Amino acid sequence: MNQIPVAVLGATGSVGQRFMSLLDNHPWFKVVALAASDRSVGQKYSSAARWVLNEPMPEYARDMVVVPATTEAVPAKIVFSALHNDIAKDLEPQFAQAGMAVCSNASSYRRAEDVPLLLPEVNAEHIQLVKIQRQQRGWSGCILTNPNCTSTGLTVALKALDDAFGVKKVFAVSMQALSGAGYPGVPSLDIMDNVIPNIKGEEEKVEWEPRKMLGKWKDGSVETADIQFSVHTNRVAVTDGHTVCASVGFANPADPESAEAVLRAYAAPASARDLPSSPRPAIEVRSEADRPQPRLDRLTGKGMTTVVGRVRSDPIFDIKFVVLSHNTIRGAAGGSIYNAELLVQEGLL
Amino acid sequence: MNQIPVAVLGATGSVGQRFMSLLDNHPWFKVVALAASDRSVGQKYSSAARWVLNEPMPEYARDMVVVPATTEAVPAKIVFSALHNDIAKDLEPQFAQAGMAVCSNASSYRRAEDVPLLLPEVNAEHIQLVKIQRQQRGWSGCILTNPNCTSTGLTVALKALDDAFGVKKVFAVSMQALSGAGYPGVPSLDIMDNVIPNIKGEEEKVEWEPRKMLGKWKDGSVETADIQFSVHTNRVAVTDGHTVCASVGFANPADPESAEAVLRAYAAPASARDLPSSPRPAIEVRSEADRPQPRLDRLTGKGMTTVVGRVRSDPIFDIKFVVLSHNTIRGAAGGSIYNAELLVQEGLL
């Protein structure tokens, strides 16, 4: 009935489409506007967007008319941003200034000290940074960010392990899905029968972002965690779902059985546990020898659950494992929506 | 004119086919027999083999009749073995006993102390083990092995670095091609839009085999190298070419520039440098940000060259890089043939 009006910025791209799909029948939020670049403005969404998701475009969206990404054109309380980073950098503060909560998938403000980089099942309390942000910037709205899609699943798994054993060192190698590059994104001739062993700017993000999210909340700021990361990122011929192989060294050494038990038992902080988009469960541990696999496991928990498998001893560090996360659901649009839900629940909207 | 008669055991499988293809017009070797399992015996090769290579079946092979894999049926001096490990274990010693040099792609004897595990551009001198083997086993023939296809490229790159800086620790994550699993091998429904994050038995091999090959030859035996390996193996949707992401720690720290220089400058030992199958060059270093890639680089040096790229600093160890090797050429059939050439050159046939 009394749904909160929300908008999607960058609604025609691949992450934008995922927002539109996940917001269909959302219990709290109602999409009142969708914005995209000039060449789409004025068109119906069904004409403007070249739909790339497996599930059909939701009915509610088909006839909505694309508006420009300006604060005047967007009468929402929350805006979900699937904007490119350079555009996000300019536009998102305008929306925050105008009193809207910007839940952003862009990387532009992830490193800002007063902007939460948030995975509610990991660091829900970091949302308190919003208060500092409002004070410092004089905004009535705010900016919340979710991390890079590859940081996401890795950080959820590390959080469970960090709580129990103290994570010190992490080697991680990703095999990332095509949807992570947007649309048109990766040319088919580049990836058919191939692997691309680099994703520009990605390794730096995955080597840094988890440190902020695993950092302690102390005296109104986040103290970056003292963990060393070495990351290699790769693109593979998968539509959705990022797979990461990780080797982890602990402060307090642990065997695979206890690590697996800790992962299985992990629950989100209380405030983040029963939101509409809360992953159920937060982490699923598979016991088969060859799981998780993106095609089979990416939709676990409606694409919000982090799936871990092959937890075993590491000959150099302590344990090694495989972690899978749906990159456009948990790792992008679903993550932003989950963040917005936490904001509402905490009375910070 | 005076070509050495050779045979291929397991000639109908995917590695067997690669042997047949690479031995077409070989300057030293002439295929006089090809052996396969009972259900193929008596058939022409063109009927018995379901050909899977991109290049057509060589003309010389089409009408050859498949014989059983027995010493009586195979009048060769060298036999190339593409047999399954369990069959190889029984059969290969019979051929060695009968005076033939078995150049094997199977894993059955790789760990035997008197059997060379050989990459000529890395450890050519280990071929001297053949003399010990003959003494100990009373064979007039011998068994030579080449390593697992994923160990191959990684070990070549590590050798160059070990000579210069002393390799101490290695993290390696593979993205392996489908042809490595033979034929029919991986079902298409398992790998389309997917990654399989495990290859049975593979991680153990890649964590051990390089230690033997990088070991010192001393007093008639090989002293296993003191290097720690942590390996993750994955199957991806690529036809040929194994890609490995590696992070390496040295005894004598080095920067990326010097590491790259050492890799570029690497040359095989003199005895292994000018054989028909010698890789030219041994290692190629790519300077692009996103190479090597399997589809584009696997045929470098006719598929015998190890291709390295993205040599850069590692935040935990010293350097990280990507290495690519053609798994059924350098990593299997081509490797066995190169080994056989070294055996002939060293007068050990």
Add this chain to the structure above:
Amino acid sequence: MNQIPVAVLGATGSVGQRFMSLLDNHPWFKVVALAASDRSVGQKYSSAARWVLNEPMPEYARDMVVVPATTEAVPAKIVFSALHNDIAKDLEPQFAQAGMAVCSNASSYRRAEDVPLLLPEVNAEHIQLVKIQRQQRGWSGCILTNPNCTSTGLTVALKALDDAFGVKKVFAVSMQALSGAGYPGVPSLDIMDNVIPNIKGEEEKVEWEPRKMLGKWKDGSVETADIQFSVHTNRVAVTDGHTVCASVGFANPADPESAEAVLRAYAAPASARDLPSSPRPAIEVRSEADRPQPRLDRLTGKGMTTVVGRVRSDPIFDIKFVVLSHNTIRGAAGGSIYNAELLVQEGLL
């Protein structure tokens, strides 16, 4: 409450898995037994089946224990058969004899004159053949069949056109999904970067089956339709969804607009319109220039709808178009369930 007890024969294969998934929470049917080959008998389903579907194995199925495919072991009123044709040929009559309704996906009895070959939205009245079948064979049960997965979508589209214009000649070329070949099915090395331009036995089926389904029900038997078919079948690298390009000649020539109108307006016969698995709509016509596409359109109407696009003039016949159907839902398991629903609705169980 009063659900009808059903069983799945061949429950571990890829079509069997689809049956298990589609029967989860079915309003009329309750799975009371699942049968598979001897090596699975006695195991829990979660151990016996190598699950290949995108959606997870339904909870109800995980702990069910696999029983042998015998009438004694299967206490059901309806059995869904995903058996191989040669096994189906022997076993299905035993279940019919024992009083069960066999809804079969196998081809063994499709051509039998007293066995309905059924697509309820096309030829619901053919189900009356069950009465003849029972008389002639002395069975209290019966056998119902659904057509080959490639015949399915093509026949639905042809039915709409036949009613309006009288179909006389059909050229059809399929591009079929991997799941149509079962599991392990097509080796990945056969289909990566490739097309296989033949599917054994398939062209004969698609050239004949639509003629039975489009045949008139007259005096207690089906009069095969007088339509000429020329069919080419191909396997392509798609997981699910068969695409067919068709050119059709009519008795009463028609233009693309009227053909498209007829396809859009098509509705199933009344008895087949409101069953739990009825496709909604029966046919969807896409107006984009490049649809239907398997990845984007196969789940239309929960995978039960036939999707048609590119309806245009044919330079030789009358019109040409593209038709897409989900091969393991509408074209296999979903089709058998829809048939069973019609049987119940008609009071023939």
Add this chain to the structure above:
Amino acid sequence: MNQIPVAVLGATGSVGQRFMSLLDNHPWFKVVALAASDRSVGQKYSSAARWVLNEPMPEYARDMVVVPATTEAVPAKIVFSALHNDIAKDLEPQFAQAGMAVCSNASSYRRAEDVPLLLPEVNAEHIQLVKIQRQQRGWSGCILTNPNCTSTGLTVALKALDDAFGVKKVFAVSMQALSGAGYPGVPSLDIMDNVIPNIKGEEEKVEWEPRKMLGKWKDGSVETADIQFSVHTNRVAVTDGHTVCASVGFANPADPESAEAVLRAYAAPASARDLPSSPRPAIEVRSEADRPQPRLDRLTGKGMTTVVGRVRSDPIFDIKFVVLSHNTIRGAAGGSIYNAELLVQEGLL
């Protein structure tokens, strides 16, 4: 020694790359210039081109500097055009006017009555049109075109059948490779696990071009052949090699055996038989039940041979078969080079 100087226009694209690769070590031609769009001009080819072919960039090309596509900048006798159609339309006449022979892969002039649309093994005598063209247009140079890549293989097969039986009607459905769309071309998200059932403008080309090529040369002009075509075109997940399923009706009915014999026996006209790029053989007929396949057969005859298989009876027309042709070799760059060779051989340069 006395090689003819040639240039490639549009050298950085995917067809342009194929030209560069095929002209490496050409016995008659020497590349003296390569032209591309403004943003590449002045760069070394190795920097300007994002190489997409499996085989490495030829050495001779790496350091050549890209020039603008103007007659002044290109000191060649023959120019190979891989330009986009709209650019080709303006530029190609300028080169012809300036005395150069333009061998074009663009479609701009294929339908011009005085421009040969040429497949030397099919209609070598049509090259005589060049004389008419020069008279009418007052050019000292000329324009020669090769057909669309899907028309190519189909027309070669039809030519053999037409000579023997008189082709009257043709149904053809293509499954086309990604390289046909150039680079970046088809986005990976559009084709992974998918088929795109339309290629813009392609069906019209394939329904018309073969009629010109199979037309009779009479009184200085080409009389378009009286054959009806109905064509469906599709894009599939294959890197190289277009597969076409065809059903053909003849004036003089023939059985599959005689059709297959005619295809096997087909030879190019004498003037086109022994050129450097002549396909050897012109047509290869495979007898396996599931060939030709793009991955396995596209490189037959160095990619210049048309491969036919599955020749069988057609229930509506006379015979049906599958035909495969390498789209960027025989169907594009290789075809233009073959045309140029014929021009030289006929003394028309």
